Amino acid sequence: MKRRYLVIILLLTCYTISHAQTTTQKSTIIDSVFVCPPCGSCDYQTFDKAGKCPMCGMTLISMSLNDFKKQLNLKPVTVCFYIQDGVELLDFAGPMEVFTTAGFHIVTVSKTKSELHTNGLSFIPQYSIKDAPKADVLVVFGGSFAATVADTAVISWIRAQRTTASYFLSVCTGAYILGKAGILDNMTATTYFLQIDNLQKAFPNTKVLANTRFVDNGNIITTAGISAGIDGALHLVEKLRGRDYAKSIAQTIEYDKWIPEQGLVLNKGN
Template sequence: MKAIIILSLIASVALAQTKTKDLAYFCPPCHSGCDDLVFDKPGPCPHCGMTLAQQTHAERKTEMSRKPITVCFYLQDGVEVLDFAGPMEVFSYAGFNVFTVSKTKEPILSQGILKILPDYSMADAPAADVMAFFGGNASQGFDESVVSWIKSREKNTDYFFSVCTGAFAFGKAGILDNKTATTFHLSIEGLRKSFPKTKVLSDVRFVDNGNVITTAGISAGIDGALHLVAKLKGENAAKEAAAYMEYDKWVPKEGLVLSGNEKP
């Protein structure tokens, strides 16, 4: 009996030593060159600055084999810079695969300042797990071609995310029917009048209906994006992204979270 116990202890120690040797530190996947690097001590990634995580090589291999969550950012002339740039940083740091789409591949101008070259047009954009729309000077002008495009992708999209008056695009597509939503504070009444089937709230940073998330204006998009990261990848992933961005304003679970309408 003693011999069996001793052999079991030796095997346990050997297994623990093997696992310890297999442990290393890796950068959270951020789609940069540092995704392939291995580190022998904790700390920030020297390339992107994100906090290194300890994993076994097998765990890392499994994580890297997972298909990244894809996010389609629809951008239009006059789009508000921070409306899309804030959430873009959040999703990027959290390891999501973000791409931009517009009506055509022609350059668009954000707030008359920033020239943007879309990755895709509506005609050739790939499917995405998340569809995101944003506000700005031209946000009320989502025409029928854009609305039809949204409708054509509804069945193959898991989540819909809007910032500021980007909610008007989803309202026109019927995605906000019988749901609760919010938007930029100066456009609350406009959203109410335009979409009487939608319950529109003011004084809330974001509203989560399950698979439809709308946020208030500009900076509130960062809060909504962090909430969606926490929802899809866990609160620690959102906290790491917020810390990396030095966004100490974020309060987890802030906003209105409703049940229902969640896709499996």
């Protein structure tokens, strides 16, 4: 009988020790990691303490393990840049830097694949409106926009993107292009500060606001002039990936002028 009691005591002791070890192990399970802000070269690396990324030198940021896992499985986003000859360089170069840093796929489209010119730079678009792939986001830009607005083939193509694109973004006087395609009908918009009154006259069914960095109608975003396109692009990244992710993009490109609340968000549901 004593031997039976001794065996039971030993079993209970072993269970207690084993349970305590298991509990200790559970309490030390890692639920957060340190990661490099998106830079394209080491986005999938994790580290167990704060500091500098040994590969790119950027300051590591803390992120929950679940959020990091979600980041690895993010749905890819394709962004179509419609670019016309005489486009304003920073209008598209700024948002392009934001979206590529965010890991989005960029395609450039124009009416044809002929060489385009802007601010002393020449380049060839990847696609024409005849063979452009479907995109999640369509972005249009300012500069020499008059010929684009008058081109019925281009405007028809842009209007047709409403059947496939989830978001539209205009930078500067690119708002005229969206307006001509009817995308700004009964919407609120903004544009380059010298064009506020002219845009309002051109599209009386659109409410045009001055002194507004960007206006978000839900899935249609317009921005003020030139550098404001960076703010609009970061805002769209925030909508798709969250504010912390957008902040890390701003940090990566060293854009310290982004103030999320500086824009007007009319519909937070999308």
